[in-house]
Amino acid sequence: MQKKNSILLVEDEENLQDALRLNFELEGYEVTSVYDGAQALRKVHDEYFDLIILDVMIPEIDGITVCENIRLFNSEIPILILSA
Amino acid sequence: MPYNEALRKRLNIKRPQTIFILYWFLLSYILIFLVFWFEVLNKQNDQISRYRLDMIDVNDPFHREKQHEIEYIHDRDKGQYIGEAITFLILLAGGAIFVFRAISRQFIQSQQQQNFMMAITHELKTPIAVTKLNLETLQKRVLSNEQRQKLIKTTIQEANRLNALCNNMLLTSQIEVGGYKIIKEEIDLVKVILECVNDFIIRFPERKIEVRLPEEVIVTGDVLLLQLAVNNLLDNAIKYSRKDGIVLLEMYERSKGIHIKVFDEGPGIAERDQRMIFEKYYRGSHGRTKGTGLGLYLTKRIVETHNGLIKLEMNPGGGSIFEIVLKTQKKYF
Numbered sequence: 073m074q075k076k077n078s079i080l081l082v083e084d085e086e087n088l089q090d091a092l093r094l095n096f097e098l099e100g101y102e103v104t105s106v107y108d109g110a111q112a113l114r115k116v117h118d119e120y121f122d123l124i125i126l127d128v129m130i131p132e133i134d135g136i137t138v139c140e141n142i143r144l145f146n147s148e149i150p151i152l153i154l155s156a
Numbered sequence: 157m158p159y160n161e162a163l164r165k166r167l168n169i170k171r172p173q174t175i176f177i178l179y180w181f182l183l184s185y186i187l188i189f190l191v192f193w194f195e196v197l198n199k200q201n202d203q204i205s206r207y208r209l210d211m212i213d214v215n216d217p218f219h220r221e222k223q224h225e226i227e228y229i230h231d232r233d234k235g236q237y238i239g240e241a242i243t244f245l246i247l248l249a250g251g252a253i254f255v256f257r258a259i260s261r262q263f264i265q266s267q268q269q270q271n272f273m274m275a276i277t278h279e280l281k282t283p284i285a286v287t288k289l290n291l292e293t294l295q296k297r298v299l300s301n302e303q304r305q306k307l308i309k310t311t312i313q314e315a316n317r318l319n320a321l322c323n324n325m326l327l328t329s330q331i332e333v334g335g336y337k338i339i340k341e342e343i344d345l346v347k348v349i350l351e352c353v354n355d356f357i358i359r360f361p362e363r364k365i366e367v368r369l370p371e372e373v374i375v376t377g378d379v380l381l382l383q384l385a386v387n388n389l390l391d392n393a394i395k396y397s398r399k400d401g402i403v404l405l406e407m408y409e410r411s412k413g414i415h416i417k418v419f420d421e422g423p424g425i426a427e428r429d430q431r432m433i434f435e436k437y438y439r440g441s442h443g444r445t446k447g448t449g450l451g452l453y454l455t456k457r458i459v460e461t462h463n464g465l466i467k468l469e470m471n472p473g474g475g476s477i478f479e480i481v482l483k484t485q486k487k488y489f
Contacts, residue, residue: 085282085286087286087290087310087313087314088282088285088286088289090306090310091286091289091290091293091307091310092289094293094303094307095289095293095297098297129278
């Protein structure tokens with residue numbers, strides 16, 4: 073069986089996170105979700121993801137700073153930023 | 157970095173320093189010029205006196221009187237321009253303080269409004285985004301009954317959130333311009349609070365919400381406003397505490413007043429935020445906390461309208477305790 077593509081979803085709004093997760097899972101992706109910037113950075117260090125979906129206004133470290141930090145050690149992974 | 161600081165950087169919103177630099181430059185220029193002008197006048201006065209003293213003929217029988225007169229005129233003129241300089245300095249200082257305070261106030265207000273606009277954009281757009289996404293999911297996907305029910309439930313939650321936000325915004329502006337007509341009536345506060353709590357239990361069935369209420373507490377007040385105040389406190393307690401944390405609402409009556417306490421097991425409120433938390437547009441942790449900064453401000457205004465007071469204490473076991481104290485008297489208006 074083909075391995076599912078994985079997505080890291082960084083969103084602190086629970087309802088938005090649930091709705092996005094449901095849609096991506098129905099599309100056949102494997103979704104890991106976290107609520108803040110610090111958790112997101114730890115996850116990216118520890119695991120491999122095919123795509124990161126990143127909210128801008130998240131607790132601990134804001135989305136843009138998370139993106140900058142990820143880019144310091146990984147320039148390949150696509151990051152999709154969610155903004156208002 | 158706090159949200160607003162981060163956003164301000166990204167959006168390239170600069171703090172308006174130019175006007176302050178110009179202000180201090182002009183003020184220093186005027187002061188330096190004042191000192192210079194004083195020195196010139198002083199020298200001129202001394203020179204004139206010296207010249208006039210030199211002109212006196214020492215053989216003149218009245219030369220002593222003339223000398224005294226010249227010295228008197230010299231001192232009088234000196235006193236006159238010292239007086240003028242002091243008056244000018246006082247006026248200048250008064251004007252400078254007034255202008256400085258006016259500019260500072262205006263900057264603080266515009267900054268608060270800018271923060272408020274950023275906050276409100278986020279607070280409005282998130283429930284709209286969730287609602288839209290949920291409805292589109294319901295329309296396009298084949299879902300199980302459980303999934304459908306969950307999406308409907310969260311959509312209703314977001315609609316309620318928008319409704320509460322609009323109520324807070326509307327009431328804040330109405331209370332501020334005096335457009336809201338307070339309807340006085342005798343109400344059972346226990347019933348009002350129970351309605352609020354039940355609403356939260358329905359909205360957040362997975363959360364632990366506990367109440368400790370007496371049988372009946374009759375007060376004279378505005379039902380809508382008091383409901384809003386209690387809702388704001390409960391909403392904050394749920395929003396800012398752990399999912400498994402207990403939110404407790406306790407009400408008791410003492411001889412001096414009716415106490416309504418909302419306990420949460422959240423992270424608590426930093427000391428620097430505690431004094432400011434009831435200020436309009438203020439949000440904790442340098443604007444890092446989400447929200448509009450209206451909820452607690454409005455709650456405080458509502459409580460004050462009912463001649464009560466609102467307090468914040470830190471829960472010894474972790475979290476915060478917000479307490480409303482209403483006077484035990486029949487009429488609150």
